[in-house]
Amino acid sequence: MEGSAQQLRVLIANERQERLAVVAPLVSSLGHEVIAREIRADEVGDLTQRIQPDVALVGVGHDVAHALQLIDAIVKESACPVIAILSAADDGFVREAAKLGVFAYIVDDDPATWQNMMEIVLRRFAEYQSLEGAFGRRAVIERAKGILMERHKIRDDAAFSLIRDEARRSNRRVVDVAEALLDGHALLPRRS
Numbered sequence: 001m002e003g004s005a006q007q008l009r010v011l012i013a014n015e016r017q018e019r020l021a022v023v024a025p026l027v028s029s030l031g032h033e034v035i036a037r038e039i040r041a042d043e044v045g046d047l048t049q050r051i052q053p054d055v056a057l058v059g060v061g062h063d064v065a066h067a068l069q070l071i072d073a074i075v076k077e078s079a080c081p082v083i084a085i086l087s088a089a090d091d092g093f094v095r096e097a098a099k100l101g102v103f104a105y106i107v108d109d110d111p112a113t114w115q116n117m118m119e120i121v122l123r124r125f126a127e128y129q130s131l132e133g134a135f136g137r138r139a140v141i142e143r144a145k146g147i148l149m150e151r152h153k154i155r156d157d158a159a160f161s162l163i164r165d166e167a168r169r170s171n172r173r174v175v176d177v178a179e180a181l182l183d184g185h186a187l188l189p190r191r192s
Contacts, residue, residue: 008032008118011051013044013074014059015066023059023085030115041066045073048080055118056082058102064093068100075101081125083117137175144178 010032014020020037027034035051038044048056056074060067067084074082081103086093089107097105103121106114141163148159167177 008054008122009035009051011036011038011044011048011053011056011074011080012059013038013056013070015039015061015063015070016059019059019061023057026109026111026114027057030111030118032118038070041069041073044070045077048074049077053080055080055122057085058082059085060087060090060093064090067093068096071097071102072100079129081121083121140175140182141178144181147181 010027012020012023012027012034014023014037017039020039024034024037035053036047038047058067058070058074071082071084074080082101084093084097084102084105086105086107094102094105103125104117106117108114141160144163145156145159148154148162149156152159152162154162163174163177163181166172167174170177
């Protein structure tokens, strides 16, 4: 496969079976594996959760509401980005799809455009997940600091110093020490 770093597992969803038959070969021609094709919005969420695709492509035809239902169901159940495939530019649809969590849209049948968009979306999705993970780690550290501040009657910076010093002593990451503290780590004073 020219230009692509990896073979992707792709879910394609569309309101029309004949459009699925057009999209699947195009995706396969890019060297990717079409792992599922779906037209029913009430089934696509469970399917997505079960098969965990790398990326989902949702075709937008005459039934815009159906396409939005497909996007909504996939986004709610999946840990993959969704790309909408439009036959023509549609600002209203793009606004609604963006609210639901679509990562990009394509208005083109050129395989090179599709490949480039998938690669861009996967990079942005990885950055999004990394940022989401950083926020989660920060929340864990903040909760641990709060416990230390309350138990030891110390300030924010002193609580962080306790966690950081323990991380250095035990050769662990700060977030790992904070998680251990939340689980009842030895830094907590014994209750009388």
